[in-house]
Amino acid sequence: MKLTGLHILLTYECNFECDHCFVWSGPFRTPALTLPQLDDILHQARDAATVEWIYFEGGEPFLYHALLRFGVRRAAEMGFKVGIVSNAYWASTPEDAEEWLRDFAGLVDDLSVSCDRFHGNDDQVHRVRCAEGAARKLGIPFGAIEIAGEETAERAVGQIPEGESGVMYRGRAAVKLAPAARKRHASGMTECPYEDLREPGRVHLDPFGNLHVCQGIVMGNLFGAPLREICEAWEPDAHPITGPLLAGGPVELARRYGIPTTDGYADPCHLCYETRDALRSRFPAELGPAQMYGEGG
Numbered sequence: 001m002k003l004t005g006l007h008i009l010l011t012y013e014c015n016f017e018c019d020h021c022f023v024w025s026g027p028f029r030t031p032a033l034t035l036p037q038l039d040d041i042l043h044q045a046r047d048a049a050t051v052e053w054i055y056f057e058g059g060e061p062f063l064y065h066a067l068l069r070f071g072v073r074r075a076a077e078m079g080f081k082v083g084i085v086s087n088a089y090w091a092s093t094p095e096d097a098e099e100w101l102r103d104f105a106g107l108v109d110d111l112s113v114s115c116d117r118f119h120g121n122d123d124q125v126h127r128v129r130c131a132e133g134a135a136r137k138l139g140i141p142f143g144a145i146e147i148a149g150e151e152t153a154e155r156a157v158g159q160i161p162e163g164e165s166g167v168m169y170r171g172r173a174a175v176k177l178a179p180a181a182r183k184r185h186a187s188g189m190t191e192c193p194y195e196d197l198r199e200p201g202r203v204h205l206d207p208f209g210n211l212h213v214c215q216g217i218v219m220g221n222l223f224g225a226p227l228r229e230i231c232e233a234w235e236p237d238a239h240p241i242t243g244p245l246l247a248g249g250p251v252e253l254a255r256r257y258g259i260p261t262t263d264g265y266a267d268p269c270h271l272c273y274e275t276r277d278a279l280r281s282r283f284p285a286e287l288g289p290a291q292m293y294g295e296g297g
């Protein structure tokens, strides 16, 4: 597989606790990466030789501003293109926003800010506008992550695949939002519609070192094996979770391991997430950590 994008979750912690969050972030979620761990990860990304983009996200990465600043500087020095995904909680006025962003001018190639009805009250919209104004003033490319519920939003980057910014029912969304969604029968959910599980171009790395091909599906751990090795050894058909998903989607994952299905799922991710949650004790190395399934600190 040729990995071109590494999305680093600096922390699971966030000042918000959004119902649509794939990774169950919130104010009491832990842990965060340390500076030496982040330095090591960036060196591993360089050694992997194919990575072009490093994204810093979370959780809310600006909660760990010094760590974020270090990571952005180091990644830019190493020649990576650098992105940050944030909710702009820090942009209370144009002046505040400019001050918070000043250190990143000339180093960041994409600042993606959440702007959607889940984050959205008027104050949040104001902060997004302040962040956008400051970014433009400092020459930092800016984009909005717009999650439009059942509709299709126009622009989305960061954690959400480009062009697929409607709600996907993984993580907290599978628990909090799926009950109110229109339901479909499991039998039609015969493929993973969103992630390229065979040749993932971008993957997520969490603060435990877990590398996720989709949030909660672990390919390996960077604190135990180098990124380059994990990528070279990736055999998606032999993986106990991506193997069945590639063979026949979430419905095949459930069938393969004898997990009963019902006749109502909001989307394939909803079935996939519920099935994986039921399989966690059988595949603890591949399905985790507890944070990705709404448990843990």
Ligand code: SF4
Binding pocket: 170, 191, 192, 193, 194, 195, 214, 215, 245, 250, 268, 269, 270, 272, 273
């Ligand atoms: S179907 Fe499963 S593997 Fe595919 S995007 Fe949804 S949650 Fe991820």
